[in-house]
Amino acid sequence: MAERVASVTAHTITLPRETPYLGALRPGEEVNARGYIVRKGNRTVYPTVDRSVVLRIETTGGAVGWGETYGIVAPGTVLALVEDLLGPFVVGRDPLDAAVIHDDLYDLMRVRGYTGGFYLDALAAIDIALWDLAGKLAGLPLVKLLGGQRRERIPAYVSGLPERTRAARADLAAHWQKRGFSSFKFAAPVADDGLAREMATLRERLGEEARIACDMHWAHTAEEAIRLIRAMEPHDLWFAEAPVHTEDVAGLARVAAQVSTTIAAGEEWRTVFDLVPRVERRACGIVQPEMGHTGVTEFMRIGGYAEAHHLKVIPHATIGIGLFLAASLHASAALAAVDCHEFQHSIFEPNRRLLTGDMDCADGFYTLPTGPGLGVEPSSEALDLLRS
Numbered sequence: 001m002a003e004r005v006a007s008v009t010a011h012t013i014t015l016p017r018e019t020p021y022l023g024a025l026r027p028g029e030e031v032n033a034r035g036y037i038v039r040k041g042n043r044t045v046y047p048t049v050d051r052s053v054v055l056r057i058e059t060t061g062g063a064v065g066w067g068e069t070y071g072i073v074a075p076g077t078v079l080a081l082v083e084d085l086l087g088p089f090v091v092g093r094d095p096l097d098a099a100v101i102h103d104d105l106y107d108l109m110r111v112r113g114y115t116g117g118f119y120l121d122a123l124a125a126i127d128i129a130l131w132d133l134a135g136k137l138a139g140l141p142l143v144k145l146l147g148g149q150r151r152e153r154i155p156a157y158v159s160g161l162p163e164r165t166r167a168a169r170a171d172l173a174a175h176w177q178k179r180g181f182s183s184f185k186f187a188a189p190v191a192d193d194g195l196a197r198e199m200a201t202l203r204e205r206l207g208e209e210a211r212i213a214c215d216m217h218w219a220h221t222a223e224e225a226i227r228l229i230r231a232m233e234p235h236d237l238w239f240a241e242a243p244v245h246t247e248d249v250a251g252l253a254r255v256a257a258q259v260s261t262t263i264a265a266g267e268e269w270r271t272v273f274d275l276v277p278r279v280e281r282r283a284c285g286i287v288q289p290e291m292g293h294t295g296v297t298e299f300m301r302i303g304g305y306a307e308a309h310h311l312k313v314i315p316h317a318t319i320g321i322g323l324f325l326a327a328s329l330h331a332s333a334a335l336a337a338v339d340c341h342e343f344q345h346s347i348f349e350p351n352r353r354l355l356t357g358d359m360d361c362a363d364g365f366y367t368l369p370t371g372p373g374l375g376v377e378p379s380s381e382a383l384d385l386l387r388s
Contacts, residue, residue: 003059003137005095008087008126011386012075013321015050015351022046022190023162036073041189042217045073050347052320053078054378054386055125059095063136066377067129068323069121069292081122090126095137098130102297106271120270120293127295128327128374135373142327142373146300146334153365154332156343157183157211159317166193170205176345180363183211183238183340188219188228196231203235211238213264218242222251229259239264239286239314253281264288267316272301279309286339290316291328299331307337317342321354321382326374329359329366341366354382 022039029037036045053075055067069078086105093101105123106115114120135142143149158176161169161184173184184206191198195214202212214232216225225243232240241264244251256263264286269275270293278284287306289299299315306313313335315328325348332338343361352359357376359369369375378386 002094003061003063005057005090005093006060007058008055008082008090010053010055010079010082010087010122010125012071012079013052013054013354013382013385015385017049019162020046020048021050021162021346022160022187024164026190026192039189042219044217047072050351051075053121053125054321054323054382055082055129057090057095057126057129057133059133063095063133065095065129065131065133065136066323066374067125067127067132067295068320069125069128070318070320072318074118077118078122078125081119082126086122086126090130095130095133098127098134099297101130102127102295115273116270124270124291124293124295124298124324127297128291128324131296131327132373139372141368141370141375142296142330143333143368146296146331149333149368150336151333151338153367154329154338155183155340156181156361156364156366157185157213157314157340159185159215159342159344160346161186162190162346166191166198166201169198170201173202174205177206177210181343182209182364183213185213185215185241185342188214188216195228196235199232199235199237208236212236213238213241215241216243218245220244222248222254225251225255226258229255229261233259233261237261241265241288242267249277249281249283252278253283256283256285262286264314266290266302267318268293269302270294271298272305275302275305279305279311284311286312286314288314288316288342290318291324291331292318292320296327296331299328300335303331303335303337307335311337312339313337314340315342317344320347321351321378322348322359322376323355323374323378326355326357326359326369326376329368330374333368354379354385
């Protein structure tokens with residue numbers, strides 16, 4: 001008899017950080033009673049710790065699949081959605097039906113408008129775990145289930161330069177350049193001397209051949225973004241990410257039409273339906289799906305739609321223990337349109353102890369983990385940290 005899903009459980013992992021994400025606190029930024037800060041540069045809330053939601057699915061035959069999604073803020077929301085709503089609808093299903101189960105769960109709340117946010121994050125974790133199970137049951141790496149492996153290595157760009165001063169941020173970028181990386185992205189909210197000066201300093205330090213992008217963190221009107229991007233363009237800006245509020249599709253299209261730099265967007269999207277109106281408006285040239293939001297099923301749909309419309313795919317990679325990063329690498333190796341992949345060095349390096357497996361990022365390239373499914377699992381230390 002074919003195996004069925006026997007249980008679905010979700011847990012949080014919380015890890016202390018010496019320095020909050022995006023670097024030390026700026027003037028006016030304070031930690032509240034729940035351990036959150038609001039960055040003045042983009043008015044966005046962040047925790048002072050690393051935190052992730054890890055999901056475990058076990059089958060009637062004892063096989064275990066692992067998934068992961070965002071736990072950055074209010075992780076209890078995802079836990080409740082899995083325990084009270086989504087998990088019971090997965091129990092009893094065939095773990096090989098990952099995409100079918102994804103669509104069935106998506107349909108449950110469509111009428112109520114839950115087509116994104118925490119609901120889709122919880123669904124992403126389930127989807128990743130089911131794909132992991134499918135690979136393990138088939139005895140194949142996930143990439144082989146997604147159409148085949150197009151590349152052995154995936155180019156990586158260094159994301160974030162969490163130092164206090166512009167000179168120190170340039171030093172950090174140069175450090176990674178010496179380690180074999182040639183592509184970089186800086187965060188606009190902590191470029192205290194202005195974006196054009198930040199860009200000029202990095203260009204001078206890294207040389208003409210380096211690719212340098214700017215993450216603008218959804219903080220501007222279209223007019224502001226156009227002015228800022230044009231000021232960076234003399235220094236050969238690689239791409240400008242998230243220049244306007246995510247709701248402002250028309251503004252994004254206006255920016256894309258009035259600058260010569262390629263516009264990148266998409267880390268906050270959950271489904272291919274988020275990409276469709278941007279494609280219709282020709283609002284971006286680079287698509288940045290985030291596996292922790294999309295899961296494998298929608299990640300592949302976004303990648304396929306982007307390819308069909310001649311867009312590049314440069315996946316986003318955020319805070320986590322590495323489970324959804326492994327899934328992102330497998331999916332990226334299967335997609336023809338993938339050009340590069342984000343490398344969160346301040347998270348990947350210290351957190352790699354939390355996984356077993358041989359996933360790595362060195363000399364400017366990711367290498368996929370080997371083995372069936374994701375090729376990685378939580379380490380004994382990570383299992384000790386799980387909290388339901």
